Amino acid sequence: MRTMQSVVKLRGWVQAVVAVALVSVVAACGGGGGSSSSSNNNNSSGALNGGSLPPSPTQLPIAANAANTVPITVARGVNGVINIPTVTVTVCPPGTTSNCQIINNVQVDTGSFGLRVVSSAVNTSLLPVSTLSSGAPLAECATFADGFTWGTVRTATVQIGGETTAAIPIQIIGDPAAGAVPSGCASGPADNTATDLGANGILGIGTALTDCGATCSTPSTAGNSSNYFTCSGGTCARATVPLNQQVANPAANFAADNNGVIVQLPPVSNTGQSSATGTLVFGIGTQSNNALAASQTFATDGFGDMNKSVYNGTTVQAFFDSGSNAYFFADSSLAPCGSNYPGFYCPSSAQTRSITLAGQNSTTASVSIGILSAATLFGNTSNYAFNDLAGQIGGNSSFDLGLPFFYGRHVYYGFDLTSTTGQTPYVGF
Template sequence: MRTMQSHIAGKFRGWVQAVAAVALVSVIAACGGGGGGDSSSSSNNSSTTLNGGSLPASPTQQPIAATAANTVPITVGRGLSGVINIPTVSVTVCPPGTTSGCQTINNIQVDTGSFGLRLVSSVLNSSLLNGGLPISTLTSGAQLAECATFADGYTWGTVRTATVQIGGETTATGIPIQIIGDKASSTVPSPGCGSGSAENTVSDLGANGILGIGTAPNDCGATCANAGTAANYSNYFSCPGGTSCTRTAVPLAQQVANPVANFTADNNGVIVQMPPVSNTGAASATGTLVFGIGTQSNNALAATQTFTTDAFGNMNNSVFNGTTVQAFFDSGSNAYFFADSSLAQCGSNFAGFYCPSAAQTRSITLGGLSSTRASVSIGILSASTLFSNTSNYAFNDLAGQIGGSSSFDLGLPFFYGRHVYYGIDQTLSGGQTPYVGF
């Protein structure tokens, strides 16, 4: 799940593609390290034969217990509306600069492919919604709103300021967050707010909000801060009196911010740890989100491979089927998404997913900005086979198609049995370059 950081950079990528329900299951399809040399990923499991084909060996890492202050449990299950492969955590928001008058909100999606906290307005209590979390304003006095655009829709709402707590970590001060759906639909700028449908409710999202904790410290960066590019490409809008919203430039300090980058400690990255699941799916899975990398005894950088990325966590020198692609690890996508004409697509019941008659293995060579290269094999089982058990919500071999052949989305299936690392971009303060690893 990626918010659009820059039309220029081609970062317009999303996560919600509605497909038919499977019995009671509401299926939603997601649209600076070091190291060197070439190597292949490995695990202790042997390959598995299913439906006359074979799947690669599954990774077997287990998450650590979520008992330390820099950890919080991740849950995958039926959730609020039966969305498969949606990892969630609890987040607490408070009026800026305080730790009182707070509200803890459950079922917030963990999304390493976007940046910043977004909460659906209907889940906030009245004291926070009606003044406790103040709406940001521009120097003109106009309200600040954002249209966070995805491939098939958008979230629209005000930018507000909140102190954010996750597990035992707290932001040093109030940070900008987006409140989704708190502005009337009549205020949505048109044109200017993407395409597709509004994703402004809990049922639209399948969650109470989105926790964007990828490698970027904020959700747009220089494109929205620079008046020259913001005029055409900014996510942000000036709304005098709350209406008549027009696109505007916004300084970095007022852009929706990655909460982790603003923690008082353990603020240089995250580790997403998910347990292994069966190749035929599982009813649920419980993992751990660890804050900080190399800052505590429980968060050492122990990745076998790390890749220096662009600011938004992309490995732009990856290769799939002989074509250079932009690959990325995205917990907010509920399947692998890539283009492969040799894989049979599902019918209308599971449109957007692959339904090969036999289990399949595909390999991609990952490459970032450094010389590190690593080949990774992924397994693909027919979506119709996986969804036949309507009690399962966690899948490690679900895959679907993506528009074009230039991107390869390693969604949540990649995370099962792995520890996946995200080093946050700190180059503006003279710190680390962004990286990912596993």
């Protein structure tokens, strides 16, 4: 999933559409802070306007001082998009840790899978283009909720914090070597630059190991639904791509601490604040600093979705998505914003809504979220971290628990290791 973007801070709000990760896979101690002029639970009558918000969670991130950790920053970033959590990623030529390139402001996205870096942030001559057994070079069209990325698939060694992968496939977004976007690629705007993305790349670390899986590796489905293309003479065709050549989740390819991740962000003020600093922890139960301490865990499908959840009496597909900058769900009782902030909710007073989360197992839990008017929140144009921003979504079958859900929580993602007789995927908090 990707973010909606601010007219105040970037290029105009984009109407929310169907909330998915990648369209092609639908079938398929101490630490944080961030400055604020108000308290973490600011319930001033001016902001709430007679309404109320649920208590904010209060967990703090651990210090990002171990090899299996890296700091997460929510701030202005590369182009002033709100609620974008970013980390620093290092990309090296495959099989080496020399001639490496440090890439700052890469978005942490638990709703997608694989590393994608804009071409302007990396010297692509150091990273070979992936090819099929036929010798045909690979390019990819990855489709997100607010647009698509087009670029080559290249091979790299990836370092994050003190963790390192072997050589894995990544996408280089907007790479001129990919050629023109094929007509069958996707609809919506192209997110092929840092300005478009609001970041220098996307670090997809959700529960899946690759970004497409069987849909793209099986000829009968790849012909119509593959993300991947081979192009020659200006003509492109969808390609069948083995799992080991698909853009891969880097966190699942570390030598150790590779069974999951924990996203930890600090509490923030209910009226927003300028920044927040948290920690991304690699591995679950593999080190003394990453024990599974969730009060609730939910078995999910392969893409991290809780498909038996219920909102307003309707069964919905719910998911925790750090790559969405608001809660996104359908609720006709919430007033939408006007033309200044299309796609977002602007209730006249603070609101509380509850959703019952239900996993593939028998675990259920009711979660309450707070909602303030987007117009109120965006009144302070120096704030980039918000815990109660919500927007509309196409249809009523999905409930996207975006970045606001993460503040004051430790959110766990156990990777889908069933292909190696390992754990089934799960999420928790």
